[in-house]
Amino acid sequence: MNSFRFENFGDLRGLRVLDLGAGGGRHAIEAARRGAVVVCVELDDEAIASIPDNAREAATYLGVDPAEFGARIAVVKGDARALGFRSGSFDVVIASEILEHIDQDAAVIDELRRCLGVEGSLGISVPRAFPEILNWSLSLPYHAVAGGHIRIYTKRRLFGRLRAGGFGEITHHYSHSLHSPYWWLKCLVGLENESSALVKRYHALLVSQLMGNSPKADAAERILNPLLGKSLVVYARRGDRVTRQVREVGQTTQRRTWLARIGF
Numbered sequence: 001m002n003s004f005r006f007e008n009f010g011d012l013r014g015l016r017v018l019d020l021g022a023g024g025g026r027h028a029i030e031a032a033r034r035g036a037v038v039v040c041v042e043l044d045d046e047a048i049a050s051i052p053d054n055a056r057e058a059a060t061y062l063g064v065d066p067a068e069f070g071a072r073i074a075v076v077k078g079d080a081r082a083l084g085f086r087s088g089s090f091d092v093v094i095a096s097e098i099l100e101h102i103d104q105d106a107a108v109i110d111e112l113r114r115c116l117g118v119e120g121s122l123g124i125s126v127p128r129a130f131p132e133i134l135n136w137s138l139s140l141p142y143h144a145v146a147g148g149h150i151r152i153y154t155k156r157r158l159f160g161r162l163r164a165g166g167f168g169e170i171t172h173h174y175s176h177s178l179h180s181p182y183w184w185l186k187c188l189v190g191l192e193n194e195s196s197a198l199v200k201r202y203h204a205l206l207v208s209q210l211m212g213n214s215p216k217a218d219a220a221e222r223i224l225n226p227l228l229g230k231s232l233v234v235y236a237r238r239g240d241r242v243t244r245q246v247r248e249v250g251q252t253t254q255r256r257t258w259l260a261r262i263g264f
Helices: 026-033 045-062 066-070 105-115 129-138 155-164 179-189 197-210 215-228 252-261
Strands: 016-020 037-042 073-077 090-096 116-127 167-175 231-238
Touching: 016 026, 026 037, 026 045, 026 073, 026 090, 037 045, 045 066, 045 073, 090 105, 105 116, 105 155, 116 129, 116 155, 129 179, 155 167, 155 231, 167 215, 179 197, 197 215
Parallel strands: 016 037, 016 090, 037 073, 090 116
Antiparallel strands: 116 231, 167 231
16 A cells, blocks of 8 residues: 555656655665665654565565565664764665654655755655545544654645755645545544444455555545545655766665665
């Protein structure tokens, strides 16, 4: 279940990608599948532990060598406000659903720009404003918890933050429209309520879609994304970028040399 349209980042073969707030590695795996070398940054220990296993499962599904595929994905525990990488270390930076959790969002955006090369591309997703407003209205526990959502981004607000942080060429779309009604239902019946038959059936539909078994749900989601998309997905470039040139990166030993050079 990818939030991003990876074709918007261009040809990723040999490029260096940072996946900030990687979770279980879904976006890192897609970037690696497209030929990138990826560093995942995550705070949650359970998520960190899951990424190598998820990468091996993906490699098996794709029919590629798990060792070679896994070598394309490194994992590090880190703080988005103070990343331990040298400036300009990455060609692409992805940050999915993290800004709404962090008080100093401007500091995070500054770090994203610092880590990008002058030719770099940025992808950010946050909860879309109107589905999020409904969730907040329906359920206090949805956001008023430790580590929960502390702000709601309108498109204008996020675009303004990015421009102030030195990004330009900003475009956007919306994703995951079928998830909006699911969370509205969850908020209505109670987030901890495991007995709702309607929520269970809806969850089963989402799982079926995730597994690629529901083309009708996929089609419905594409149609509904502009209206109901739960995530606002934004793409931007460093404001001082130059014409992008494809870099050729060597094999595993060279990738490891690069990881050492950026401080991993």
